[in-house]
Amino acid sequence: MVESMDNNGKSAKKPKLKINKKKMARSLCILAVLIYIIRISWIHFWVNKYDKLIYPGVKVEGIKLSGKTNEEAVAALKRNYVNEIFKKNIVIKIEDKVYTINYSKLNINYNIEDTVKDAFKYGKDKGTINDKYKIIRSAKEKQFSLKYNYDKKEIEDTVSKIQQQFDKKPVDAKITKDKDDEFKITAEKDGQEVDKDKLIKDIDAGISNKAIKDVVVNASLKKVQPSAKKSDLQKIDTKISSFTTNFASSSDSRVNNINVAAKALDGTTIMPKEKFSFNSIVGERTEKRGYQAATVIVGDKLESGLGGGVCQVSSTLHNAVVRAGITPTERDHHNIPVSYVGLGMDATVDYGNIDYKFKNTLDYPIYIECIVKDKDITFNIYSNSKLNDKTYDLVNSVKTANKGNKTICTAKAYKVTYVDGKEVSRQEINSDDYVK
Template sequence: MIENENNKEKTIKKPKIKVNRKKMTRSLCILVVLFYIMRISWIHFWVNKYDKLIYPGVKVEGIKLNGKTKEEAVNTLKRNYVNEIFKKNIVIKVQDKSYTINYSKLNINYNIEDTVKDAFKYGKDKSTHDKYKAIRSSEEKNFSLKYKYDKKEIEETISKIQQQFDKKPVDAKITKNKDDDFKITSEKYGQEVDKDKLIKDIDEGISNKAIKDIVVNASLKKVQPSTKKSDLEKIDTKISSFTTNFSSSSDSRINNINISAKALDGTTIMPKGKFSFNNIVGERTEKKGYKAATIIVGDKLESGLGGGVCQVSSTLHNAVVRAGITPTERDHHNMPVSYVGLGMDATVDYGNIDYKFKNTLDYPIYIECVVKDKDITFNIFSNSKLTKKTYDLVNNVKTVSKAGKTICTVKAYKVTYVDGKEVSRQEINSDDYAK
């Protein structure tokens, strides 16, 4: 009996649970849609929130501007950057001295508004989804301010530094005493502020827009003299000479010859150096002692201040050519002169006509001018190696009649000799004179 009851219990089956798959699918779909709607709403919430705000991670000069409006960002930069930067100094150190320039004196102007506009636009040209990613990622983006500033204060400070530290070099000098011996004084080196490097270093310091002061060390560079003792020691002999006479001159003309001759005496010109008669002699004025004397104006004789100076320039011209140097600028009188041959004169008129040449020799030249016994003599000294060649100035004159006037057409030549034999003949000028 008991056994049968147990068997009966064993044969009882559990009821089956039926699952409504359609309902589950529908519920799942509803959940997905709800999640999607929530996510879209969430994305739009953040995107809309930052529609008028600067995105997270955006900085200008390292200052965080995330979540700020354009106006707030501008005010933040002015307060936390510009106002602080104006407390900054540029400190220029030169040896043991310092020179300070406050930023307020630079009139520096930063493009804050334009930079904030760029910072505000950052990320806003993307799709909604990418905007959201940019907002949530807070990826850093740093903008730099552009600036302009007035260099006047910097240039004035550098000018003060130059006045205190710049020293001009002193050239070696050569003089000739009464015993015809040369005496040479040594050169002295100068120094100057390396202005270009200093300005570059200051600009680089300003471009580093950190708040701390800019400290710049100015460099002093050595300035070599243009003439050194070792160069002048190469002058050891006379290489040319030329003399003209002014015995028929008036006292005023003699006076003018003496003044201009004294100005030229002792002139030294280095190789490739340039000579200008007017630059050395200067303007012929009463203040300098010049007097009125006969001068040639066109084809007439007139009285003018500094008459006689042209004899000095003409005498020098003849000595220079006989030293082997061809002038780079030389003009002639319209009428013949008595002290040199036709085509061999060199007229000068301050501000209008000059006599110039370039030292084309390999050695420096020393110009000596001696006025004695109504003679003026120019001696050109240089190196003895140059005496292997000698030079002369000769002319070729042709006379013709034009419009009832006698005209002399003249060609002048620099003739080169080696061991007394002519080796070349170079035409250096062609002139017309009215007799």
């Protein structure tokens, strides 16, 4: 008890303050419940508010979509992004030229609706109501990107146009023989070409960066080396093989055809690892090319056809090539024997059907010389003198057998290798059957 003095100097007792603990506890509980109800109501209010709206902080390609419905978000993206993006240009610079492609020509399609759906689902498709409220309150930025596809035709057409203006084919060094049998070599020239793969890649990278500003790309040129260089052709310094056949009994038209084909082949240069195709060089045997009708072998019969006699050219070349140490990669034989080479040593050709091919397996380029003189056709193969440590020959072995009413000759052909005049190897390169 607390005492105090009254006006008369007498002490008086103050009444003690009494606290009803039960009432206080009840009041606190009621207050807590009210706060909880208010908080829950507040959370429900915001979560319900954004139930049909996109959550705060959500952006698509930097465009704010917070508080928008699906339809409003789609409209905003079309208005503020897609319509602006179509004003963009792809600017290609190369040397002093500039090429421009407007985005409207690319027919770009963006997956706006699908992206907006994903943006709308953000925060709504998982978690409790409290989790959703936390996302709404935090307004943490969430970026979504548009996917796209576009028609590349306009870009490809523009790149093709650039290539046509800037690409320059290299010029190979060329070797010829003059009247004095001396080799003359003209130097090569480098070419150039647009680095197409890099250019297309850079353009695509620029488009994938979906900023509103123009895509500026610098196209580059790369040097193209010629396949034949003067320094390589200077290594041709000697004859490494030769072979001759005679066509004295040929008709005038057959002689003509031999001359036309021989002229096409004369001076052919083949670099190491390069492939040779008879038909590719000689071309189709047509009247326009100067060929005439002459006797040709069709199956096991003789008929008249354009280009008769060309097979003697290919057969003569074949014998010279093998004697240079090169084995053909594609070669076929006639069905009946021919008079100008031995069995198993011929090489028939028929444009579009049968070709004669080989790959230069030597370490040096070869030069093919074809001379037609006095009813003889001669192929000389020239290359480097270091190859003369070996020489080669083409020989055959023939066996004859009767089958039914026909005589069949089986001929095996061998490439024979000599070192210092002594045989060191014998390789079978073909086995052929002929009807005799």
